[in-house]
Amino acid sequence: MSARPPVPRRAVLAAALAGALGAAAPAAGQGFAGLGGPAGGFSLPAPGPFAFPADHGPHWDFRVEWWYLTAVLAGPDGAGLGLQWTLFRTALAPGRGAGWISPQLWMGHAGLTTAGRHFGAERLARDGTGQAGVEPTPAFRAWIDDWELAAPAPPAPGGDALDRLAVAARGQDFAFRLRLEATGPIVAEGEGGYSVKSATGQASRYYSQPFYRAEGWVDLPAGRVAVAGLAWLDREWSSQPLAPGQAGWDWFGLHLDDGTKLMAFRLRDGGAGYGGATWIDPGGTSEPLPPGALRLTALATETVAGRSLPVRWRLELPARGLDVTVTALNPQAWMATLIPYWEGPVAVAGSHSGRGYLEMTGYE
Amino acid sequence: MLRAGVAVLAGHWRRHPLQLAMAVVGLVLATALWTGVQAINVEARASYARAAALLDQDRLARLLPRAGDRLDEADFVRLRRAGWLVAPVIEGAGEGADGRRLHLVGIDPLTAPPGALTLALAEGATLAAFITPPGRFLADAATAAAAAGQLPGPVEVVAGIAPGVVIGDVGIVQNLLGAEGELSRLILWPDQPAGLPDWQEVAPDLRRESPAAAGDLSRLTASFHLNLTAFGFLAFVVGLFIVHAAVGLAFEARRTGFRIMRALGLPLAALVALAAGELLLLALLAGAAGVALGYLVAGALMPDVAATLAGLYGAEVAGGLALRAEWWAGGLAMAVAGTLVAAAAGLLGLARMPALPAARPRAWARASGRRIGAQAAAGAAGVVLALTATALPGLSAAFVAVAALLLGAALVLPGMLAAALALLAGVVRGPVAGWFLADTRQGLSGLSLALMALLLALAANIGVGTMVASFRLTFTAWLDQRLASELYVTGRDEAEAEALRAWLAPRAAAVLPIWSVEGPLAGQPGEIYGVVDHSTYRRNWPLLAALPDAWNRVAAGEALLVNEQLARRAGLAPGDRLELPGGARLEVAGVYSDYGNPVGQAIVAAARLSSLYPRHERRRWAVRVAAADAPALARALARAFDLPAGAVVLQAEVKAASLAIFERTFAVTAALNLFTLGVAAVALFASLVTLAGLRLPQLAPVWALGLTRARLARLELARALMLAALVLAAALPLGLGLAWLLLARVNVAAFGWRLPMHLFPADWARLGLLALLAAAIAAAGPARRLARRPPADLLAVFAHER
Incomplete structure (x- = not known):
């Protein structure tokens, strides 16, 4: 299909982490938070097949990497809510060291959103002490503090390490715990999981597991609520994932009611922007869509944290x-x-119905 | 006409630059002292806030090892994995370039509580540079200079870090201290997620320490700042006396000019507005200069303030100073307000000035006599208020007493001086002496403000000086008593402590245990020490009150000793009983002084401590050995056991360090004292200059009767000295009263212990000489001018009788 692979939306966050923590000195012409800067001793992604379960674990020689889970859920009364659980890894230098000296840093984000409330929490950790990390074997386990995304047991023969997971996190005034069960295969994004970002060749390795059925509970200030729904896990690592001049992203990960998954994004660069999408059929076959095939139109904005953000969109394909x-x-x-x-x-709502997650970054 | 008015006003200053200089100097000094003290206060407070935010030492609760002074890093990870938000800290001693001790503090910026490290990192290194070997280190300017080259990475200057402290990354500092995998403590974030497991089950080897000390610290430093503020205000008031004198003189000298302008048709309102505008301009210019000077004064005093607070309360203040906008605003506002207050009488007089000649001097003198009487009545009321407040508990009452006493005494002063002069007048013989005293009495009103200023300055000097000297004497003696042993040794664990004891026993005269447990005493946090029966204690321990045979009864395990703080808080006296944690009730055999310790303390026999609390730690020893042998023994011990720095402490070093801190401790107070006295001297000078001009009509008849100008000048000098001596005589009891209030009331209310008051007559004599010298210098100028006054001036008095 298209030669244009999807752009990794979460790059902005990891980039910002790297920039904020000084992994790369932000400077003019190096792109947002320095992520357009040279790879400086880090490995560069290359096309090729994934090697699981090893690729579920950290790639220490790449600068940024993340395990990004979003879930759309409903309580017993049908009220909708969503949550995210994310672990970012960022490296100050390639490789790993013993103890505190290890140049790898971890950042966890957890969010829980109902129609009326939004809760968020953040955790930071150094590598090398055991406070945070990811182990692909024997059973997959990603954690920071008491937050965890982990398989209860090693995978069944022929199964994938990510087929069954449990995810849990806790903030000041919220907590959640879900069991996740994959009902479809892992989906390679871009050209076989090699995701090119710009004409000048920045790229990442990128795959998703968008087929989780989720079940569990969330703790809200009012009490515990049983929830069930769908979840989507993104995995991506890179060393130089951004092109210069990119201000932020609008990203959509949609679970349509017919079982189709749609990933769509628009990269804002002050001009026409750069967009793309992937159509994933219920069986897990993915089809990258050519740029321009999908039209994104902001319909309504809202003032959020002092900024104006589009919170209603029209998507046309x-x-x-x-x-x-x-x-x-x-x-x-x-x-x-x-x-x-x-x-x-x-x-x-419209020609298709469904639920999903929206991410908007870089709005000042 | 307005322009002519301006010209008349300005012309006066051009012809009398000395008066202008005096008014300006008065305002500048007053504003400078006020601003300087405010600046120190503001800076010190900002500094605590930053230091607390940087280290969270006192603000947040922490987890400490139950035994030893290091905890296993695994506890940190276990607690984090259980959901507890804790941040690791490793601490240890390092050495700077000049042998100065550095306190190395290693932190993890990623888990530090919010707001803590972002602050330092924003100013200093990026996080990557901070945590990546060789790392970056953060310290204040002086410490950074001392640490340069002594650490593997560059040291960046971050204002607000406590003096002597070098902050680095936890991993890098662990490495420097040879303490890989070890932490000193874990800081508990103030807000923890809900539903966490009990931390004691996760890390049973840790104990929690509350941030209780923080409240005490802020209360203690608050009292110090209150002291400084009071000082600043006193200085400001003294400075205003000068302004009052100068402005009063200017108004007096320009009466004729004013009258002429009025007669020529300048409306009264315009005249008053002109005069007020002139004052405002003066206030703004002099105020601005004063703020700048105050900044310099504060900058010079700042390191001493930092040392004072560090020495007194353990509050660290960085020595840096930034010129803040609020000082400009505050300083200028004070200058303008002060000028208007000081000039109020002059302006009012101007507004009411009749077009006809003013009232006769004698009427003025009678009016001022009535004023002196009213003042004395108000002053007496102030003294009564002071006595009442003295009887009340609490820090505020103590400060009310101090303020009321000083103000009341100042107001009473002119009345007392008048009475003293009247008394003298009854004793002396001869017309000249009689005139001298009567004339001095009449001049009192004009000099009264300057004399009050002198009184306050002298009393503050005596009071604060007595307090400082008493504190020094007591503290030194107490140090000698309490630090009686030559060496203090701490083992890393009980096994090592026992090995240390065994090694020391044949090499020392005595190895005494220093064992303690923490627990509530009389409902408040406290500590209980166990001691063995040894002459070290019997001979040296400073008991304030005791039952007979106190030591024997303590040794027998049937009684205990409590520190003064606990005795005061719990209302304990020898013979009372105190319940120890666990329920044992022992008789209080004595009360000992324990300066500088914020918590209550009790001492029981070591055996009794062990039987009451079998699990108490046994890691510290006090070692008695010949003083000369102590350093060698300390070195041998450290070598034999490979002890970390701080495990062996030489008493001589501790004492020297304590005394060094103390010698600087009250340097600020001493400097402010000197400043205040200087300002009082200027005030006296200003008043005498003012009077010199006004008194010519009164001196002219005496001169006409045959007293030479030289003799009149000598009499003027003698008058100043006599008044200074009288003020000194009044200041002495006032100063001692002030000292008593500070030692026995303010100190007890603020810190919980009372300092014995010592008297230092030599200091008074020195101060007295200084005061007389100041008076002589102040009076010398006007006297000399009188001696050289052309007789024509004196004759002219009769010619243009006002």
């Missing part, structure tokens, strides 16, 4: 007969973390 309105469940789903951004559940 004539080739697939898709014309939907995407509306934020809670327009105030602001993650007031070290690097702040908007991340929350959305409802899909």
Whole structure:
């Protein structure tokens, strides 16, 4: 299909982490938070097949990497809500050292969004003490403090390490715990998991598991609520994932009610921007869409944390007969973390219906 | 006409530059002292806030090892993995370039509580440079200079870090201290997630320490700042006396000019507005200069203030100073307000000035006599208020007493001086002496403000000087008593402590245990020490009050000793009973002084401590050995056991360090004292100059009767000295009263212990000489001018009788 692979949306966050923590000195012409800078001793991604389960674990020689889970859920009364659990890794230098000396840093984000409330929490950790990390074997385990995304047991023969997971996190005034069970395969994004970002060749390795059925509970100030729904895990690592001049992203990960998954994004660069999308059929076959095939139109904005953000969108994909309105469940789903951004559940209505997650970064 | 008015006003200053200089100097000094003290206060407070935010030493609760002074890093990870938000800290001693001790503090910026490190990092290194070997280190300017070259990475200057402290990354500092995998403590974030497991189950080897000391610290430093503020205000008031004198003189001298302008048709309102505008301009210019000077004064005093607070309360203040906008605003506002207050009488007089000649001097003198009487009545009321407040508990009452006493005494002073002069007048013989005293009495009103200023300055000198000297004497003696042993040794664990004891026993005269447990005493946090029966204690321990045979009864395990703080808080006296944690009730056999310790303390026999609390730690020893042998023994011990720095402490070093801190401790107070006295001298000078001009009509008849100008000048000098001596005589009891209030009331209310008051007559004599010298210098100028006054001036008095 298209030669243009999807752009990794979360690059902005990891980039910002790297920039804020000084991994690369931000300077003019090096792109947002320095992520357009040279790879400086880090490995560069190369096309090729993934090697699981090893690729579920950290790639120490790459500068940034993340394990990014979003879930759209509903309580017993049908009220919708969403949550995210993310672990970022950023390296100050390639490789690993013993104890505190290890140049690898970890950052965890957890969010929980209902129609009326939004909760967020953040954890930071050094590598090398055991406070945070990711182990792909024997059973997959990613953690920071008491937050965990982990397989309860080693995978069944022929299964993948990520097929069954449990995810848990806890903030000041919220907590959640879900069991995740994959109902479809892992999906390689871009050209076989090699995701080119710009004409000048920046790229990342990128795969997703968008087929989780999720079940568990969330703790809200009012008490514990049983929830069930769908979840989506993104995995990506890179050393130089951004092109210069990119201000931020609008990203959509949609679970359509017919079982189709749609990933769509628009990269804002002050001009026309750069967009792309992936159509993933219920069986897990993915099709990158050519740029321009999908039209994104902001319909309504809302003031969030002192900025104006579009919280209602129109998505049009004539080739697939898709014309939907995407509306934020809670327009105030602001993650007031070290690097702040908007991340929350959305409802899909129109030619197709469904649920999903919207992420908006780089709005000043 | 307005322009002519301006010209008349300005012309006066041009012809009398000395008066202008006096007014300006008065305002500049007053504003400078006020601003300087405010600046120190503001800076010190900002500094605590930053230091607390940087280290969270006192603000947040922490987890400490139950035994030993290091905890296993695994506890940190275990607690984090259980959901507890804790941040690791490793501390240890390092050495700077000049042998100065550095306190190395290693932190993890990623888990530090919010707001803590972002502050330092924003000014200093980036995080990457901070945590990546060789790392970056952060310290204040002086410490950074001392640490340069002694650490593997560059040291960056970050204002606000406590003096002597070098902050680095936890991993890098562990490496420097040879303490890989070890931490000193874990800081507990103030807000923890809900539903966490009990931390004691996760890390049973740790104990929690509350940030209780923080409240005490802020209360103690608050009292210090209150002291400084009071000082600043006193200095300001003294400075205003000068302004008052100068402005009063200017108004007096320009009466004729004013009258002429009025007669020529300048409206009264315009005249008053002109005069007020002139004052405002003066206030703004002199105020600005004063703020700048105050900044310099504060900058010079700042290191001493830092040392004072560090020495007194353990509060660290960085020595840096930044010129803040609020000082400009505050300083100028004070200058303007002060000028208007000082000039109020002059302006009022101007507004009411009749077009006809003013009242006769004698009427003025009678009016001023009534004023002196009213003042004395108000002053007496102030003294009564002071006595009442003295009887009340609390720090505020103590300060009210101090303020009321000083103000009351100042107001009473002119009345007392008048009475003293009247008394003298009854004793002396001869017309000249009689005139001298009567004339001095009449001049009192004009000099009264300057004399009050002198009184306050002298009393503050005596009071604060007595307090400082008493404190020094007591503290030194107490150090000698309390630090009786030559060596203090701490083992890393009990096994090592026992090995240390065994090694020391044949080499020392005695190895005494220093064992303690913490627990509530009389409902407040406290500590209980166990001691063995040894002459070291019997001979040296400073008991304030005791039952007969106190030591024997303590040794027998049937009684205990409490420190003064605990005795005062719990209202304990020898013979009372105190319940120890666990329920044992022992008789209080004595009360000992324990300066500088914020918590209550009790001492029982070591055996009794062990039977009451079998699990108490046994890691510290006090070693008695010939003083000359102590350093060698300390070195041998450290070598034999490879002890870390700080495990062996030489008493002589501790004492020297304590005394060195103390010698600087009250340097600020001493400097402010000197400043205040200087300002008082200037005030006296200003008043005498003012009077010199006004008194010519009164001196002219005496001169006409045959007293030479030289003799009149000598009499003027003698008058100043006599008044200074009288003020000194009044200042002595006032100063001692002030000292008593500070030692027995303010100190007890603020710190919980009372200092014995010692008297230092030699200091008074020196101060008296200084005061007389100041008076002589102040009076010399006007006297000399009188001696050289052309007789024509004196004759002219009769010619243009006002």
